[in-house]
Amino acid sequence: MTTLRTPGPTLGVVGGGQLGRMLAEAAAPLGVEVVVLDPTPDCPAAPVARDQIVADFDDETGIRELAARADALTFEIELADQDVLERVAEDSGTPVHPDPATLETIHDKLVQKRALEEAGVPVPPFRAVEDADDIRDAIDDYGAPVMLKARTGGYDGRGNVPVESKADAVEALESVAGPAMVESFVDFEREISVIAVKGDGETAAFPIGENVHEDEILRETIVPAGSDEAVERRALEVAEDVLEVMDGRGVYGIELFETTGGEVLLNEIAPRPHNSGHWTIEGAQSSQFEQHARAVLGWPLAATDLRSPTVSVNLLGDVAESRDAELRNVDRILETPAANLHWYGKRQVRPLRKMGHVTIAGREGETPDELLETARELERSVTFTSE
């Protein structure tokens, strides 16, 4: 039986960006303290967390210090080093969730896809790429275009290159520069995601959200998604199968394609709270961040019901080059009923950098389409540029 004390349990988090910050915000009401490790002094999570250890994500000394101060370790970035985490967990006795082995599986997209396919998770046809011939073979088998992907280090669409014809194979492979894989291009109706949680002997999932990307970066998430019930059910089944493959407790962001034929195919997995789950803070009975804290500590999971139609929109850096972050004209957001502002506390804005988000939790009678329209207006009304 869980007993609350003061101070409460401490979560040690590798990474102190916006995910660490929102995790600390969600942990506080539960009496759970957060210490983050991040190389940037006074990182986004620092003002909200109990403390920050300033060290690189793979700095073993820093992570040992983090483990010594924490009851459980977790990470909010895939850049965490699985070997270091494994070693520290073993030596310190402080558990790490999700399991570092999961990080390893996910880190290499080819390994990830193979593990998932083996477990019966539906994935687009794919193959390893050793040379340009493999890409040409893929075009023969799947039809053009195909999607060439860097096996490691991709993020927000970086490292993904569509290949339109066999003639482009060599150039595409050079642009990826490193181990690669190739996938059939999915003709999708919409992109959706499931925020799923693996707890201590139980699992949970939030209702599916529909994701709108532009330049391969998430712009908006809409809940409920426009999918029909059968697709939602199938997406939740797939998420359940994905959790079976994942080792260790925590929240997983599972990005899926809903094909034009109504099939559900896996796109990518993040072994942590995910941008497409920020809507849960206001839109669901509990947030993905509270669930992650509960799961990592081995506490019971919370309810995941949708409270009302909800839309979240990212506030991205609309600048040509890096500069001090000053978001102008925020009044429209502050004045809009039921618009919830989340500012990530980053000092510098960069082109397309995620600087914050706005969630609108619908009030009676408001439809997702109306919310989306309002969210887009709000996003367009603010700017980081001086003019």
Place this chain on the structure above:
Amino acid sequence: MTTLRTPGPTLGVVGGGQLGRMLAEAAAPLGVEVVVLDPTPDCPAAPVARDQIVADFDDETGIRELAARADALTFEIELADQDVLERVAEDSGTPVHPDPATLETIHDKLVQKRALEEAGVPVPPFRAVEDADDIRDAIDDYGAPVMLKARTGGYDGRGNVPVESKADAVEALESVAGPAMVESFVDFEREISVIAVKGDGETAAFPIGENVHEDEILRETIVPAGSDEAVERRALEVAEDVLEVMDGRGVYGIELFETTGGEVLLNEIAPRPHNSGHWTIEGAQSSQFEQHARAVLGWPLAATDLRSPTVSVNLLGDVAESRDAELRNVDRILETPAANLHWYGKRQVRPLRKMGHVTIAGREGETPDELLETARELERSVTFTSE
């Protein structure tokens, strides 16, 4: 127009108890930083706030340091010293909200009642008490019993003494020990409260809540209250009139009696977020804490709509004497769908001390009565005692 930067504006808060803690939790998503001043090292707000200044609530040096670090000052306890705050605000140029003059008006219940009566706010009949004869006169005029109240320093019903007959007047007056006033005893149908906000040229109010007290300490708040529409409307009118009397921006907790005749009478005012408004965190489109941060900074106020029927229940110290705080059997709370735990981070539990609260935000089809029953079960299922 408001511009967001990093670091964002800083609120300096006199007091770092649970109200300061929840204020810091609500301020973080807005990019607003909180520094608290509190004499207890590592006070409840400390782990969540940017920083704590360890100093007494009326320590002028400490408050000057707080003002120097803050863009605006506020307080979460009535123990704040109005003279010191006024002096520091004037010298530092850092504004204080609400105005310290409001603190002075509220601090003395007789002064408070006179100011409110003058402004047309309905209050129970009352008079100043110089000696026991004034109490006897009140019994003649209002009928027995009457309520004798200490003019200053009362809190959670401390300093309130019902006087059943003229023969008890002397003893009652001695027990109050200090300047006193006497009020007609109100035959109330229920106690209700309005959490009202005074912003920059605008006001807002949350839907009324029904409050259940026991031993003069708040146990539960239920929203919507059982009052009929006319009473709710009248309560919101009264709250609007109260805000007229109050000087300076911020949240005010306005406790009211709904009489058996359907009248609304003012009971007490807190110039700060109030225990009976904790339900707003999950139950309303914005929380009283977010509203307080917005109001003090002069930002636009947020929407106050009720999201779904909501009940909050306090977790009070169920111990006979002070000891290290260990709340046992928390699993029932963690496992209950839509139950939200708030742990205040106090190291010591004392008899009836407020240690945390649980809010249940109703899901579709759940009635306030069902939520209240669940909330009471949860409250009974946890304990600070060892057995």
